C-alpha cells in the first residue's frame with residue numbers, strides 16, 4: 001500500500017488551478033442563466049471539451065494514471081465550486097464511463113468510453129440507467145428485463161428507467177437489467193445501448209429543485225434489440241457468474257452497486273465544492289456587510305458559524321481524499337466511500353443553509369447565488385445512495401451485522 005499524503009504533486013496543483021480558472025471564468029458566470037433556463041448548457045460543455053476538461057482522456061488521466069486517487073476529487077471540487085448543475089452536465093457522462101469500466105472488458109472500455117464524450121464540435125454524452133419508479137434504493141426490485149435471443153445473438157430489453165442524468169439526450173446509455181429474476185440483484189447485468197437504437201426513447205423530463213442545468217429524465221426501452229457484444233463483461237462471464245449463484249456460492253456485488261461504490265469519493269468531492277463556494281461567499285460578505293457599526297464577521301455569532309463551516313468542510317474533504325486514496329490501494333476497508341459521501345452531502349446542505357443565514361435577506365433572493373447553492377446541495381443527500389443507504393452500508397461494516 002502506498003503512503004497516504006495530503007501533499008499534492010506539482011501536476012495536481014497545476015490541474016487544480018486550471019480547473020479553478022475555468023470554473024471562475026466560464027462556469028460561474030453562466031450558472032444563474034442555465035439554472036433559470038433548466039436546459040443542458042451545450043456551449044459550456046463545448047468549451048470544456050475544447051480545453052480538454054470534457055473528454056475521456058481527462059477521465060482516463062484521473063481514473064487510471066493517478067496512483068494517489070486525489071487527482072479527480074481535486075479537479076471535481078473546483079468545477080463544482082463553479083456550479084453544481086453545470087458541473088453535473090460536464091461530469092455526468094463519467095457515471096456511464098465508470099459503469100463501463102466497472103463491468104466491461106478492455107475491448108468494450110476502449111470502444112464505448114470514448115463514445116460517452118465524442119469530440120469538440122461533435123459532443124456525445126453517456127448516461128447510467130439503474131433507477132426505476134419502484135426500484136430506487138432497493139435495486140433488487142428492478143423490473144427492466146433483458147432476454148437473450150440465441151438465434152440472432154441479440155439481447156432484447158424492456159422496461160422504464162427513471163431520474164436518469166442525461167437520460168435520452170445521451171448517445172451511450174448503460175442500462176442495468178434483470179437477466180435472471182430468480183436471483184434478485186445477483187441476477188442483474190449491465191448493457192450498453194448504442195446510439196440511435198430503435199425502441200429506445202426518452203420519457204418525461206423532470207423539473208427540479210436544484211442542479212437544474214443537468215438533464216434528468218425517464219428512458220423507455222420497448223423491445224430494444226442490441227448485439228450480444230453489448231453485454232458488459234461478455235456472455236461467458238455472465239453464465240459463469242449465474243452458475244455460481246445457482247450453486248449457492250457468493251456472487252459479486254450488484255452491477256449497479258459496483259459503479260456507485262467506485263464513484264462515491266467523486267460525488268463527495270462535488271458536495272465539498274458546493275459547500276466551499278457557499279463558505280467563501282458568506283465569509284467575504286460578512287467582512288463587507290456592516291450592522292451595528294461593524295462588519296458582521298466581528299459579531300461572534302457570525303464568526304463562529306464561519307469557523308464551524310471551515311472545520312466541517314475540511315473534515316468532509318479529508319474523508320473524501322481518504323476514500324479516493326483507499327479506492328486506489330485496492331478498495332474500501334470499512335465503508336469509507338459511504339462515510340465520505342454521507343459526510344460531504346450533509347456538510348453541503350448544512351453549510352449552504354448557514355451561508356444563507358449569514359447573508360440574511362440577501363441569502364434568500366436570487367440576486368446572490370447562495371439560495372441556488374442550497375437548492376443544489378440537497379441532491380447530495382439523495383442520489384448515488386441516499387443518506388440512509390450510506391448509513392446502512394456503514395452500520396453493516398462497523399457492526400458486522402445484517403441491518404435492514
Ligand SMILES: Cc1cc2nc3c(=O)[nH]c(=O)nc-3n(C[C@H](O)[C@H](O)[C@H](O)COP(=O)(O)OP(=O)(O)OC[C@H]3O[C@@H](n4cnc5c(N)ncnc54)[C@H](O)[C@@H]3O)c2cc1C
Pocket residue numbers: 095127128129130131133135136137138162163164165166208211216379382383384385386387388389392404
Ligand atoms: C437529480 C437526480 C439525478 C439522478 N441520476 C440518476 C442516474 O443518472 N442514474 C440512476 O440510475 N439514478 C439516478 N437518480 C436516482 C437516485 O439514485 C435515486 O433517487 C436514489 O437512489 C433514491 O431512490 P428513490 O428516489 O427511489 O428513493 P427511495 O428509495 O424511495 O427512498 C425514499 C426514502 O426512504 C429511505 N429508505 C429507503 N430504503 C431504506 C432503508 N432500507 N432503510 C432506511 N431508509 C430507507 C431513503 O433513504 C429515502 O429517505 C437520480 C436522482 C435524482 C433526483
